[in-house]
Amino acid sequence: MKLLRGAAAIGVARKLYTEAQKPENQRRIREAVNKVKSQRGRKRPR
DSSP states (O other): OOOHHHHHHHHHHHHHHHHSSSSHHHHHHHHHHHHHHHHHHOOOOO
């Protein structure tokens, strides 16, 4: 089972890597990163 789990993890990682290289997904990734950065910059009022 451990061997199959490792193989599945490698397959998922490969799929994520290839999808992240596509231009339309790069734009989405940049937008998500910028959104998180802007949210972290704001302080929550208490």
